[in-house]
């Protein structure tokens with residue numbers, strides 16, 4: 527007898543698990559509350575679809591922080607190389623960008639998703655769109671359909687892969703937290719990850735510089751420094767360099783109400799060399815011109831230096847020190863709805879090694895709805911694919927052992 531699998535959630539995690547299980551010969555039905563699947567995956571495609579990263583796995587794993595041991599097991603089953611091979615198998619070559627990030631050639635999600643859905647159809651996966659999962663009725667899964675009906679489905683094993691709560695209009699709205707909390711499943715509250723941070727800019731600075739990139743710059747926080755690029759927004763800062771520190775910045779704000787960072791606005795030059803340059807006679811030049819010509823600061827960097835410090839120190843050595851370590855205070859995280867991903871979710875200790883809910887035998891979890899987080903760089907989609915592979919392996923074991 528063929529075992530029936532329910533996959534709830536048509537993001538990368540649910541789609542990948544459906545593919546593995548359909549390839550293994552199970553009858554898979556994939557439910558999603560939206561009319562179409564993969565909406566956030568398509569949005570990721572607008573930024574080029576960074577599928578994974580090319581760095582060695584030990585370095586790769588460090589990006590998952592406290593969830594490293596889970597991800598070590600998941601990546602052992604489906605590695606970054608496997609993800610590239612999978613993409614190739616669908617007819618799309620990948621390439622490594624200058625930062626080591628991996629993209630499909632063409633950098634588009636739409637044709638890749640189309641090919642993937644064709645494959646799932648060929649494998650016999652049944653799609654049930656406009657089915658919002660609302661919980662269980664006894665052993666059966668309950669769904670609310672678009673016409674307001676409640677329908678039920680009995681599965682031999684279920685995968686729940688409902689994502690986090692960012693960009694909720696795309697489908698992952700986090701409402702599942704109420705459903706699982708009602709079942710006493712241990713959860714960590716969903717919080718923004720890879721999000722912008724709020725800075726109290728002056729009106730003048732905001733009007734002049736919102737939307738401009740600050741680069742190159744080195745950000746230091748809590749004993750760590752990294753070079754990159756920061757985007758100035760209406761209300762603060764965002765961008766890959768900010769996301770790289772995101773979890774630590776968010777945790778500091780939660781604990782202390784603020785995260786004081788320092789920025790090196792001239793990372794290519796030493797403090798001594800900068801002091802020597804700033805010691806040149808200024809003549810009749812304005813300070814802004816002197817900073818631009820002698821210190822090589824961009825207009826944005828020069829304005830930033832003067833934000834919150836009306837009078838810059840006249841002493842060249844002190845001024846150089848300020849340029850090399852400019853303090854900036856982040857006072858809050860940006861909203862979860864606008865974050866790239868969510869931290870928090872189903873606690874890892876609520877799951878078996880196969881990602882089955884200890885409190886709900888036969889129900890497995892994968893993707894962003896689990897309590898792990900990672901910076902941008904391809905670690906999110908890779909984490910979703912790899913946890914889907916781990917859960918799918920567990921589901922196969924589960925249905926095969928319960929069928930005998």
Ligand SMILES: Cc1cc2nc3c(=O)[nH]c(=O)nc-3n(C[C@H](O)[C@H](O)[C@H](O)COP(=O)(O)OP(=O)(O)OC[C@H]3O[C@@H](n4cnc5c(N)ncnc54)[C@H](O)[C@@H]3O)c2cc1C
Pocket residue numbers: 534535536537538539540557558559560563564565566567569570571573574575576577578657658659660687688689690692693696697698699700701702865866867892893894895903904905906907908910
């Ligand atoms: C702007 C942006 C850019 C990004 N770029 C990248 C990138 O380049 N690289 C990268 O690695 N990551 C990127 N990400 C993150 C990545 O897209 C997500 O981490 C990933 O999509 C999460 O996959 P998932 O399968 O866990 O959940 P999701 O993709 O969120 O899918 C969850 C699915 O579950 C469905 N669902 C939710 N609740 C219910 C319910 N109650 N009943 C039925 N269905 C439900 C939703 O409709 C949705 O289809 C980006 C995210 C954003 C917002």
